[in-house]
Structure formats: structure tokens, C-alpha cells
Amino acid sequence: MAVKAGFIYVLIHPSDERLIKVGMTSRSPEVRLEEHNTQFDKAAGRVVEATGEDWILKEFFAVEDTYNAESAFFRRSPLTETPYALSDELLKLDDKFLNWDWVNEGLRLAKSVGVRRDTSQPPIPKPPPKRGGKWIEASLKESGLRPVKGYGNGITKVAFECPQRHVFKISGSCLARFPFCPICEPERFDSYTLRRVETCESK
Known part of the structure; x- marks a missing residue:
């Protein structure tokens, strides 16, 4: 898998201070934000459609390997042990595990990982949401x-x-x-x- 430089971004939503989205893009974060606010067939867009309020770009930073940085953020506890934590790929923060301290720790990790050693292999993907x-x-x-x-x-x-x-x-x-x-x-x-x-x- 080719290495793509880009950005890791964090979106927040005015309807709920605990609802966030963390993602990556190889384009402008502002362009990706506009997509999230207009694609009503996607999870983030359904929030906009239901509430009438747009997502807000809280922060973003440049990374050398977008897939490796995003993988570093998501491949952490408790997401790897909690099958429903990534339902719809939106994160709902709580007071115990998925809080802003956890988010900021993941962002620091995403900033530091750099390019994966073996670029012929994709990084470990996000843990898939398991429903049953x-x-x-x-x-x-x-x-x-x-x-x-x-x-x-x-x-x-x-x-x-x-x-x-x-x-x-x-x-x-x-x-x-x-x-x-x-x-x-x-x-x-x-x-x-x-x-x-x-x-x-x-x-």
C-alpha cells in the first residue's frame, strides 16, 4: 500500500459535546469537513440531517503516513476490546475510558508514529465494529x-x-x-x- 501524507482531524458536533469523529484525509481537512456535512447517507451526515447543525473542525495536524497514523489512534484499548465502540465510526465519549484524555493520548501517538517500516504491507486496520x-x-x-x-x-x-x-x-x-x-x-x-x-x- 502506497504511503500517503495528509492530515489527522478531529470533528465535534454542537448537538452533543461527547460526540466526535476522528479521521484521516490526504486532502484538505476543510474539504473533508464539507463532505461530512453534506453526505447524508453516511453516519456523520445523518447527524447533520437529524439535527440541522454542521460538524465543526476542532483540530488537525499533518502526518507522513495517513493510514499508519489513523491505525495508531484506533488500535488501542478499549476499542480493541469493546465490539460496539466504533459503531458507525463515530465516537461517543464517556467519563471512564473514552474521554478527552484518551483522545489526546491517541493524537500524540498518531503524530509520532511516522511511516510504517514495511510499506508493502498495509497498517493494521481499525477494529471492525461487531454487531450481534x-x-x-x-x-x-x-x-x-x-x-x-x-x-x-x-x-x-x-x-x-x-x-x-x-x-x-x-x-x-x-x-x-x-x-x-x-x-x-x-x-x-x-x-x-x-x-x-x-x-x-x-x-
């Missing part, structure tokens, strides 16, 4: 939330029921990371996610 019913149910085991049959198929947007018998549809990967009822505790979720929640009548 088993890990969703395991993540919800202590929450009191449970998937409900009869409201559609698949796990992209599944119906769940809370102990208060609220039934709602939401992304399984989102609920696995934030195992709360969006009707009982809407303050646990960002405005973008809340707009995508569908409430259902109990059966």
Missing part, C-alpha cells in the same frame, strides 16, 4: 432492559422493553453502550439519538 444479538443481550443483562419479539426483525433497530414496561425501538449497538430507557431517562442520551427512538405500545 448475543453481545447486545449480554450488555443489557444487569439493566433490566430486554429485547421484545414481534416488533420487526434484525438488530439495527430493535424493540426493547424496560422494567416500567416502556417499549421502544433503538439501535442495539447504542443501547448496549448506554443501557438505559430513553423514556425513563432521556437525559442519558444525546438529542440525535433521542430523535431516532421510536416508541411502541406494549403488547
Whole structure:
């Protein structure tokens, strides 16, 4: 794989101070930002479409090997142990592991790695997001939330029921990371996610 110089960039979104995107580009970061704000079929663009607010370029810096720098950022704990952490390739920061200290540590690492030693081989890719019913149910085991049959198929947007018998549809990967009822505790979720929640009548 050819070595391409370029930039690592960090985007933030005004709808949620914890929602960010870290990426790389061999072009201008401003050009890439414009794409993220207009490509509504992509995860970042769907946030713009749902909220009416554009992403903001927080920072960027030049790197010698864009793929190697991005790989260095993402190939770290807890992303490598957390199958849903890279859902939709957007990062949702928290107070424990994925916080700004973790982001800044990764940015320092991305700045320092330089060009990969063996340029005939691609760098280790980002850990792929893994979705599956088993890990969703395991993540919800202590929450009191449970998937409900009869409201559609698949796990992209599944119906769940809370102990208060609220039934709602939401992304399984989102609920696995934030195992709360969006009707009982809407303050646990960002405005973008809340707009995508569908409430259902109990059966």
C-alpha cells in the first residue's frame, strides 16, 4: 500500500459535546469537513440531517503516513476490546475510558508514529465494529432492559422493553453502550439519538 501524507482531524458536533469523529484525509481537512456535512447517507451526515447543525473542525495536524497514523489512534484499548465502540465510526465519549484524555493520548501517538517500516504491507486496520444479538443481550443483562419479539426483525433497530414496561425501538449497538430507557431517562442520551427512538405500545 502506497504511503500517503495528509492530515489527522478531529470533528465535534454542537448537538452533543461527547460526540466526535476522528479521521484521516490526504486532502484538505476543510474539504473533508464539507463532505461530512453534506453526505447524508453516511453516519456523520445523518447527524447533520437529524439535527440541522454542521460538524465543526476542532483540530488537525499533518502526518507522513495517513493510514499508519489513523491505525495508531484506533488500535488501542478499549476499542480493541469493546465490539460496539466504533459503531458507525463515530465516537461517543464517556467519563471512564473514552474521554478527552484518551483522545489526546491517541493524537500524540498518531503524530509520532511516522511511516510504517514495511510499506508493502498495509497498517493494521481499525477494529471492525461487531454487531450481534448475543453481545447486545449480554450488555443489557444487569439493566433490566430486554429485547421484545414481534416488533420487526434484525438488530439495527430493535424493540426493547424496560422494567416500567416502556417499549421502544433503538439501535442495539447504542443501547448496549448506554443501557438505559430513553423514556425513563432521556437525559442519558444525546438529542440525535433521542430523535431516532421510536416508541411502541406494549403488547
